[in-house]
Amino acid sequence: MRKKLTALLLACLLLVCLVLPVSAADAPALYGTANAADGTVTVTLSLRGGSAVRSGAFTLSYDSSLTLSKTEKGLPLAVANTKEKGKVVCNWVGGAAEADQAVLTLTFTNAATKSYTFKVSGAKVTDKNYETTKIADFPIRIYVACNGKNCPSKSYKDVDQTQWYHNAVDYVLGNDLMKGTGKTTFSPDATLTRGMVVTVLGRAAGVKTSDYTGTSFSDVKAGSWYAPYVQWASKQGLVKGYEDGTFKPEQNVTREEMVTMLFRCWQSEGNTWKTDVTALNAYKDSAKVSSWALPAMRWAAANGVVNGVGDSMLEPQGQATRAQFAKIIMVYLENLA
Incomplete structure (x- = not known):
């Protein structure tokens, strides 16, 4: 690694x-x-x-x-x-x-x-x-990046090929990690849900969905597109449910929640690292990171998994978008997995 x-x-x-x-x-x-x-x-x-x-x-x-x-x-x-x-x-x-x-x-x-x-x-x-x-x-x-003609995102009208997220969207589409929200839409600026995150992580891990047919949460219906991945993530200890027995798959995730799930996925492979706080502390709003998310956010900042949203701001509790997650998962898989 x-x-x-x-x-x-x-x-x-x-x-x-x-x-x-x-x-x-x-x-x-x-x-x-x-x-x-x-x-x-x-x-x-x-x-x-x-x-x-x-x-x-x-x-x-x-x-x-x-x-x-x-x-x-x-x-x-x-x-x-x-x-x-x-x-x-x-x-x-x-x-x-x-x-x-x-x-x-x-x-x-x-x-x-x-x-x-x-x-x-x-x-x-x-x-x-x-x-x-x-x-x-x-x-x-x-x-293998696209040459401008055969980009996987070409058919999605809302993907601007001049924007920072273009290569990342091509990456997740080309590797079957994420799909569009419609035939001609990817919705790069749409918020990211808990169900989406565990599904992408499961696909990246090569999860065999037939191995996870049950459900551990009252609001995750067997047969739903995210059900086997939620079950996998639960068994792997990547996610936990709420006290009422629900998972809330449609609930939006914050940037620090998204990074924490990814960090747990990395740890589940037996990986460890020596804590380095320098990169995270360089962000103006690093003090806003929740205590439970600090290990993950320090890891992500130190390894370039997150690069802020501009003006030295990290927005740890801001809503994560599909484009942001596409970029983060691309960096993670190409450099740390």
């Missing part, structure tokens, strides 16, 4: 992603980079510290909706087995000299406006003494 965020740059034509798994100093490491432009994704697996490496192997799994159109060998004796769709098995002989060297570059076409994760597993390298070092599995993530 990356604890600190650099500025989030989502260019409509090009995005670059780098994943470098942790390894001991001077030990050989396999890492991946990904680039996206105009519906094409290029993934390169490279070797670092390979002067002593004599051979190696890895398996890369990819979204089968992508089309693997080109395979380029970085090392002369690299062999890629691409017979099974959705998987590339690579074995190579040889290693880099002093500088890093690409082992294999894969080009994928037919990429939609969404996030893709390429999973590298079973990686290992063998040195001249025939000693094998296993490299921990790692993901290579890339978000």
Whole structure:
């Protein structure tokens, strides 16, 4: 997990992603980079510290909706087995000299406006003494932005493509995290409800709705669009009901409530962090954050999940909007999840 965020740059034509798994100093490491432009994704697996490496192997799994159109060998004796769709098995002989060297570059076409994760597993390298070092599995993530023509939000008349929320709305629509409020409306400035928040979090977590058929709250009807996600969130400890046994799924949430649900979701994955109050205290209205929301708001501010609403104001108890949540969930998933 990356604890600190650099500025989030989502260019409509090009995005670059780098994943470098942790390894001991001077030990050989396999890492991946990904680039996206105009519906094409290029993934390169490279070797670092390979002067002593004599051979190696890895398996890369990819979204089968992508089309693997080109395979380029970085090392002369690299062999890629691409017979099974959705998987590339690579074995190579040889290693880099002093500088890093690409082992294999894969080009994928037919990429939609969404996030893709390429999973590298079973990686290992063998040195001249025939000693094998296993490299921990790692993901290579890339978000393919729209090029201005195929934006998921294009059909929504109330989404202004010049506004700050445009890329975020495309992101949540392209990744099936949020849906429009009508055939031609997204309602970016509409308030956000408790039911909406847990639904988006559940979709992001890949919740299998058939696993959550019951209901723990008197006002959450089984079969409603948010029911399985509310049940999941309750079981995960992300939300709690009210004393009268209700959940109030249609009740609007404040910005601090929204962030607290997200923080609990992050914690439920076993994540921890060292408290840093500096970023939150920089906001003029930081004293207005409720005591119960302080841990979450400090985490969100320190990690760039929230960036205020202008003029150094956070408005923690202001009503959260759909556009704001789209931006926050995009930042969270791309940088912390």
